[in-house]
Amino acid sequence: MTTAALSPTMISKAALFEAQAVKTSARRNRLLSLPALIIIGIFGVLPLIIICVYSFLVAAPYGGVQWQFSTDAYLNFLFQRDIFDDTLQFTPDFLIIYLRSFLFAVVTTVICLLLGFPTAYFMATRPPAQRNWWVLLITIPFWSNLLVRTLAIMFIIRDEGLINNALIGLGVIDKPITMLYTNFAIQLGLLYAFLPFMVLPLYSSLEKLDFRLIEAAYDLYATRRQVLWRVIIPLSKPGIIAGCLLVFIPALGAYVTPLILGGGIHLMIGDLIAQQFGSGRNWPLGCAQALILMAAVLVALYFYVRNTSGKVQHG
């Protein structure tokens, strides 16, 4: 409407100016992106190449690699070479850890979504002045180190911890419930660590939601449930996708949480890979495991994004 008020000459001048601005800004943008590109090159692409190369080498006896091509690392992922007759035998140990990790990550993502959505909706429907306080509260855990917070969980759930002492003190139970070093402990730790990563993107997309649309849907005979499924969820899809990715990917590669709360008994992929570079002294295997994880995530991502974006279009 504003352009209609401008004279044609003004428009053409503006267009010319804009075209020039676009050209110079494109050149400037390339220059500005240089530092980022250098950082990504040195700390992102280069290590990835090294990992890729190492995964095809032979492990040296005391760590490191010998420069000799081998696909053993990938074979060892699924098979074990028999010491006596040199045949390959299928060993699903690593695969089980991968599947377990996927399960942990999926459960974490789903529960975070179920807990995070109402939380974010609550925050987004507060008066604007209040909302920032709620965001601040959500970010408080970030103020201290994840390791410290995980150790704190340990003190809460261990046999002589807060929960068990309280329950025994109240006479509810007479023997402590074992929670630490179980799958439950890992799951709890993951949920605790990643919930804010779900809430924040959900909040930012719900905050932008036009609540008059919800009124309009009510007016058009939609019940509360229908409003949720037909209007609120489709419109907050970008936040849901971002939140799920931000939770799922780091949860899959979680290292500290399962190490401390799982006590090294219940491994996840992150611990497994770390082992290869530490006590396992098998760098190529560690590299191969990392690359297999990456490939798995990329495949999962591909299907996830393809499915969800399709749903958005069908609305």
Place this chain on the structure above:
Amino acid sequence: MGIAFENQVAAPQLPSRPAYGDNQTGTHLPERAGSLNGVIVPEQPGKNAIEVRGVRKVFGTGENQVAALDTVSVSIRENEFFTLLGPSGCGKTTLLRLIAGFDFPTAGEILLHRQDIAPLPPFKRPVNTVFQSYALFPHMTVAQNIGFGLEMLGKPKAEIEARVAQMLKLVKMEALKARRTSQISGGQQQRVALARALAPQPKVLLLDEPLSALDYKLRKEMQIELKRLQHETGITFIFVTHDQEEALTMSDRIAVMSAGKILQVGTPRDIYDRPAERFVADFIGETNFLPGTVVSKQAGVATVKFAGDATISAGYPEGFDPTGEVTLVVRPEHADLVPDPAKGTIAGTLANIVYFGTDTHYHVKLDGGGENFIVRHQNSRSSPVTFATGAKVGIQFEEDAARVLKD
């Protein structure tokens, strides 16, 4: 052309929706007099679609309490184009939201076909709204938006498609049905919003300043379009606006609101010619206010004396007893200029002449003092302009032009 809205597929009433009296609205198109441009509609004894009884709405608590609606009662008839007119903050949108069900009244009842709907949530009321912001769903196409209400009512797919096609035709949007709502213009969005609200065949359509976002020309077009749609569908329209011209041209009846109260309900002509209060006269159209003193009165006509010792007889509304100092109200077009000051009702000096194209306004400085009196003269090619600024003139009132009003 009423057929456009008739049921093509017999639609069973949903059990979840309360049955409201006879199901005539929508298919029944009464013979009705046109009411474009303020032509008086004969008072129909028709049934009331909406009855608002003693409704109060208070927002906030404690010291911050604000009564947005202060005990309002009004009846809106079936098939009527009813307008709630008033300045912003007068409570007109609050009343509309109470009828829609977005808010609930603090006290009083709202009847739809004699059934109290005040406690029902919006999705249980056969009432639809056209929002000021249109509130179209951005993740759906034009057709999906229009079909949304029917889909939520659980209508069969074939019926939804048929009705959506009908509605697209009704608002002339067939070509754009597959577009996203973000890909169409404001005027087109307006049409989609209308079609979406009309598609479920509501008993009453609520319109919350739907034309305020459109530019002048489009607004004029949509005013006529809205009138046409109301005529074709036979649905009761309740229209909220602060634009008095819009209210006068479109409405069958108007309720003028101020500060949470309804001041007057009547046809556009009633409201314009016989305003009940000074506020109504002031808010609708231009008006001259003259201070005066009541000398005598009988049978609804008062004789009023004002500065310069001129006297005039003026009508006053029922239930109002003017005494002492009063204000006289005269519409600018109900007065005329005469060259001889002695021949007019009051005399003055022509202070200013403002040309408006269709008419000319003469600002007269009265000999008795006070605000300038404005006389509006419709221009025609044959009428010569004979007055010049500074000339002494008389102002003549048409019969019944002056009225005494409550302040």
